[in-house]
Amino acid sequence: MLKPKTRIQERNSRAILEAGLEVFSSHGFRGATLDQIAEVAGLSKPNLLYYFPSKDSVYLALLEQLLETWLDPLAHMNPEGDPIEEVLSYVRRKLELSRDFPRESRLFANEILQGAPRMMPDIAGPLKTLVDEKVVVLTRWMAEGRMAQVNPVHLIFSIWSLTQHYADFDAQVRTVLGPGHDPYAEADPFLDHLFRRMLQPG
Amino acid sequence: MLKPKTRIQERNSRAILEAGLEVFSSHGFRGATLDQIAEVAGLSKPNLLYYFPSKDSVYLALLEQLLETWLDPLAHMNPEGDPIEEVLSYVRRKLELSRDFPRESRLFANEILQGAPRMMPDIAGPLKTLVDEKVVVLTRWMAEGRMAQVNPVHLIFSIWSLTQHYADFDAQVRTVLGPGHDPYAEADPFLDHLFRRMLQPG
DNA sequence: GTCTATACTCTGATAGAC
DNA sequence: GTCTATCAGAGTATAGAC
Numbered sequence: 234m235l236k237p238k239t240r241i242q243e244r245n246s247r248a249i250l251e252a253g254l255e256v257f258s259s260h261g262f263r264g265a266t267l268d269q270i271a272e273v274a275g276l277s278k279p280n281l282l283y284y285f286p287s288k289d290s291v292y293l294a295l296l297e298q299l300l301e302t303w304l305d306p307l308a309h310m311n312p313e314g315d316p317i318e319e320v321l322s323y324v325r326r327k328l329e330l331s332r333d334f335p336r337e338s339r340l341f342a343n344e345i346l347q348g349a350p351r352m353m354p355d356i357a358g359p360l361k362t363l364v365d366e367k368v369v370v371l372t373r374w375m376a377e378g379r380m381a382q383v384n385p386v387h388l389i390f391s392i393w394s395l396t397q398h399y400a401d402f403d404a405q406v407r408t409v410l411g412p413g414h415d416p417y418a419e420a421d422p423f424l425d426h427l428f429r430r431m432l433q434p435g
Numbered sequence: 436m437l438k439p440k441t442r443i444q445e446r447n448s449r450a451i452l453e454a455g456l457e458v459f460s461s462h463g464f465r466g467a468t469l470d471q472i473a474e475v476a477g478l479s480k481p482n483l484l485y486y487f488p489s490k491d492s493v494y495l496a497l498l499e500q501l502l503e504t505w506l507d508p509l510a511h512m513n514p515e516g517d518p519i520e521e522v523l524s525y526v527r528r529k530l531e532l533s534r535d536f537p538r539e540s541r542l543f544a545n546e547i548l549q550g551a552p553r554m555m556p557d558i559a560g561p562l563k564t565l566v567d568e569k570v571v572v573l574t575r576w577m578a579e580g581r582m583a584q585v586n587p588v589h590l591i592f593s594i595w596s597l598t599q600h601y602a603d604f605d606a607q608v609r610t611v612l613g614p615g616h617d618p619y620a621e622a623d624p625f626l627d628h629l630f631r632r633m634l635q636p637g
Numbered sequence: 638g639t640c641t642a643t644a645c646t647c648t649g650a651t652a653g654a655c
Numbered sequence: 656g657t658c659t660a661t662c663a664g665a666g667t668a669t670a671g672a673c
Contacts, residue, residue: 241656245656259548259549260465260549261463261466261545261548261549263462263463263465264463264465264466266647266648266649267649267650268647268648268649276657277658278648278649278650279651279652279657279658279659280656280657282649282650282651283656283657287649288650339548342548342603343545343548345603345604345606345607346463346541346603346604347463347466348461348606349607349610353606356606356610356611357610360607360611361611381628381632383625383628383629384621384624386611386612388625390600390601390608391597391625393600393604394597394600395596395597398595398596399592401544401547401548402547402592402595402596404547404550404551404555404558405547405551405558405562406592408551408555408558408559408563409558409588409592410588411563419586419589422586423585423586423589423593426583427585427593427633430583430633430635431629431632441638443638447638468666469667469668470666470667479639479640480666480667481639481640481641482638482639482640484668488668489667490666
């Protein structure tokens with residue numbers, strides 16, 4: 234990516250990333266074309282390639298800026314807080330992320346579905362490290378009898394799965410619910426009940 | 436697809452569908468190429484196109500045969516059975532499906548992620564009909580006080596989400612767990628605990 | 638039924654004028 | 656910085672020999 238110096242560079246770089254997110258998230262890496270991205274960004278294809286040297290570089294720039302946002306809610310789970318409330322607010326933040334950034338969620342889902350060809354280092358690195366760290370905290374909470382004993386890694390998987398489902402399978406969710414439903418507004422109390430019941434000690 | 440008459444046609448048709456499943460599920464529709472599919476099937480590309488007239492037709496044949504398998508476990512939830520045990524065995528069957536047919540799960544996930552361009556009729560039709568039917572059963576069970584009152588559609592979503600996660604996000608699951616883990620063997624008791632706790636009446 | 642050869646289109650990327 | 660023109664390669668599909 235061109236280091237933005239002028240206002241016009243700043244604006245075009247942003248437009249390309251925004252368009253790339255739109256197109257990559259709904260068609261996958263291979264399914265997306267530079268023609269589409271350029272059109273959505275309101276630029277010509279050669280002009281797009283003036284800002285980013287290749288299709289790959291647009292995609293990688295998107296993945297890069299995605300990871301931090303994605304890990305942030307888990308990173309903020311406070312080891313000194315109340316165990317169940319900490320998990321519940323993690324769930325809520327993750328659900329809000331799905332609601333507010335569904336395209337980012339689908340971009341990520343697409344990448345993992347294909348076996349994470351370009352993101353594996355991040356998953357085996359920062360992501361795994363953060364999970365390992367939080368597993369220690371969850372395990373302590375369970376040992377102290379402050380939440381039910383469940384497999385802590387799978388607890389984290391269940392949070393990812395249940396919240397991301399609303400963004401990733403949006404088409405199915407909305408069709409099955411039918412018109413006049415707000416999936417996220419309904420999911421919030423449902424997930425609250427689910428995790429509260431599951432994690433209640435004893 | 437060519438109606439299989441001879442033994443050789445039967446064998447080649449199967450090989451193409453098997454190869455198509457392999458390639459489409461790991462690269463998506465656009466990401467898959469006929470060259471790859473033909474190679475995996477052990478045929479030349481023109482020979483593949485002798486059996487199926489187009490790339491689309493291979494993909495559609497796969498989606499078609501997928502839906503029934505996919506809905507089967509939900510269809511078998513027995514309205515006359517014990518509510519919580521019925522839900523739990525549905526969860527178990529769905530998890531087994533993810534374990535035994537992960538490629539089918541990823542094929543489905545890919546299609547929905549892209550907005551279900553070719554599967555929307557099936558989702559708005561047979562799938563929604565079946566869900567509506569089972570929602571009636573779940574609602575009755577809840578009204579009879581035989582399971583906790585939760586949003587029944589979201590209960591079904593949660594089952595789909597939690598079980599399919601292990602197939603669709605396999606790359607991430609295995610990386611985060613690290614070596615020496617059997618994701619499905621660990622998920623089974625975890626999900627049993629989760630749904631038992633959530634659905635316990637009172 | 639299967640293969641070689643090939644037509645034709647799409648797509649990522651570059652050259653070079655302005 | 657942006658555009659027109661264009662290339663090279665990949666990819667779907669067809670023609671026609673055997």
